Amino acid sequence: MGVHNIMSRFKPSTEHSEASTPARSDSYAEKDHGIVDDSPVKYLTWRSFILGLCVSMGGFIFGYSTGQISGFETMDDFLMRFGEQQADGSYAFSNVRSGLIVGLLCIGTMIGALTAAPIADRFGRKISISFWSLIHIVGIIIQIATSTSWVQIAMGRWVAGLGVGALSSVVPMYQSESAPVQVRGAMVSAFQLFVAFGIFISYIVNYGTERIHSTASWRITMGIGFAWPLILGIGTLFLPESPRYAYRQGRVDEAREVMCKLYGVGPNHSVIIREMKEMKDKLDEERNAGTAKWHELFTGPRMFYRTMLGIALQSLQQLTGANFIFYYGNTIFKSTGISNSYITQIILGAVNFFMTLPGLYIVEHYGRRKSLMYGAAWMFICFMIWASVGNFALDLNNPESTPAAGKAMIVFTCFFIVGFATTWGPIVWAICGEMYPARYRAACIGMATAANWTWNFLISFFTPFINSAIHFAYGYVFAGCCFAAIFVVFFFVIESKGRSLEEVDSMYVLHVLPWKSESWVPPEGIVDDMHHPPSSPKAEGQAEHSEPTELRE
Structure with a gap:
């Protein structure tokens, strides 16, 4: 059907395709027992659960680091030490100083996300996670070591951001490459669940320490932050390497063993045979094409489309306005008589965290596309009402005089967070972990994550x-972005629920229409054809032995 001719446009031909396969890379390698096992696979094994739980701590670090700073900026001791004295003797942060203290973390994360890819490809996923x-x-140490220099605080957050950004790139990559296909979306989405959990916990810790009139009010929160990277860095060392990374390094038996443990089945099970064969064929194709160059992120098979789509989705995750809502939470809740901003943060953080839990169910049962489109439409409606009430009904000079408007804004603030936490918060991470081929996955996820942090x-x-x-008219900007997001998803995002990473790659290369992708059924053998390099005569002569339906003793 001409598939090889189509694919030959994207890769050079080679004469010896068998040289590109690592030793014992045949997914149908001899086994000790006979017939292929087609028994049902457990939905979730305890090994998969432990792996997902441990590495998701990378998301917790992300959330805890970003959530704590808003509480610091209203603590009396932190203001006095790092703020600027005003004419009336009080202390406050200028817009520039506040922006640098808060924003340099994001600059660090952007750099970390971009530099994480080559390290992850060179030394492996699990070692990279421990390193970052x-x-x-180190970034936490730099911050906690000063009591007078706001520049040191800002630079410490920059260094800490390097780790956060790299982890936000490598962790979803490790999860997507390791998770069984039936729970991959939920496991990668758990990264966002832990982001929300980290934000929530940082709010609670800040609430407990803000009454302390010393450096302990903010140093305790910083100090507790040591626990999370220690758990992640040490715990990851006891986890297996990503099976797809191990396979690409020629460690075929290790990859098979890890897959068997994560799926909870034996090496003769059909799901293991299928996954191993797809990894083999994909690796053969990539090695046949030669060493990947940076420009191939844009010139490889359908790679410009996917690279830009990943950047767009991660950018839109920020442009939905979630961070803007959290920024304005204090003003909104003050209009109802709640004057303690730390209580405000806890309320918003609790809604964000607990509503992310249903998102793990939604991503696997309702699919990626529908969830994102319905979520964007929901957030668009919430923001239009929110911005209109704030702009036309709320008394900006004396919000307490318009309690009805304030209550309406509180309700739609919470409604908005429900929409974000169940859809765009977790699902974007899952999609970006699925749509790139292994050859470019690390670099592409890094670029997309860098766009998020930018x-x-x-x-x-x-x-x-x-x-x-x-x-509050600023809300109309985010409403417009939410509206645009509906069309971006409808016209460009392919439904990947329940499909292997290699199959998702094939769908993009074959130009499967996104709005028809959910019902698309691959023609028999098309995925194997696309991910198997052109064979030499010798290899063709051996083909009759490469696809047994039964494993004999």
Whole structure:
């Protein structure tokens, strides 16, 4: 059907395809027992659960680091030591100083996300996770070691951000490459669940320490932050390497053994045979094409499309306005008589965390596309109402005088967070972990994550300036972004629920229409054809032995 001719446009031909396969890479390698096992696979094994739980601590570090700083900026001791004295003797942060303290973390994360890929490809996923956990610890030490220099605080957050950004790239990559296909979406989405959990816990810790009138008010929160990278960095050393990474390094038996443990089945099970064969064929194709160059992230098979789509989805995750909502939470809740901003944070953090839990169910049972489109539509409606009430009904000078408007904004703030936490919060990470081929996965995820952190920085730094100019009308900007997100998903995102990573790759290369992708059924043998390099005459002569339906003793 001409598939090889199509694929030959994207890769050079070679004369000896068998040289590209690592020793004992045949997924149908001899086994000790006979017939292929087609018994049902457990939905979730305890090994998969432990792996997902441990590495998701990378998301917790992400959330805890970003959530704690908003509480610091209203603590009296932190203000006095790092703020600027005003004419009336009080202390406050200028927009620039506040923007740098908050935003330099995002600059560090952007750099960390971009530099994580080559390290992860060179030394492996699990070693990279432990290394970047250590970098994050160094950043915490730099911050906690000063009591007078705001520059040191900002630079410490920059160093800590290197670790956070790299972890936000490597952890979803490790999860997507290791997770059994039936739980892959939920496991990668658990990264966002732990982000929300980290934010929530940082709010609670800040609430417990803000009454202390010494450096302990903020140093305790920072100090507790040592625990999370220690758990992640040490715990990951006891986890297996990503089976797909191990396979690419020629450690075929290790990859098979890890897959068997994570699926909870034996080496003769059909799901293991299928996964191993797909990894083999994909690796043969990639090695046949030669060493990947950086420009192939844009010139490889359908790679410009996927690279830009990943960047767009991660950018839109920020442009939905979630961080903006958290930024404005204090003002909104103050209009109802809640004057303690730490209680405000806990309320918003609790909604964000507990509503992320249903997102893990939604991603695997309702699919990626529908969830993102319905979520974007929900957030668009919430933001339109929120911005209209804030702009036309709320008394900006004396919000307590318009309690009805304030209550309406509180309700739609929570409604918005429900929509974000169940859809765009977790599912974007899952999609970005699935749609790239292994050859480019590390670099592409790094670029997409860097885009997320770039917008994170831009929103956190410029929001105070924009707010002073247009106030709650700023919400219309995010409403427009949510509306645009519906069409981006409909026209460009392929449904990947229940499909192997190699099958998802084939769907993009074959230009499967996104709005028809959910019901698309691959023609028999098409995935194998696309991920198997052109064979030499010798290899063709051996083909009759490569696809047994039964494993004999």
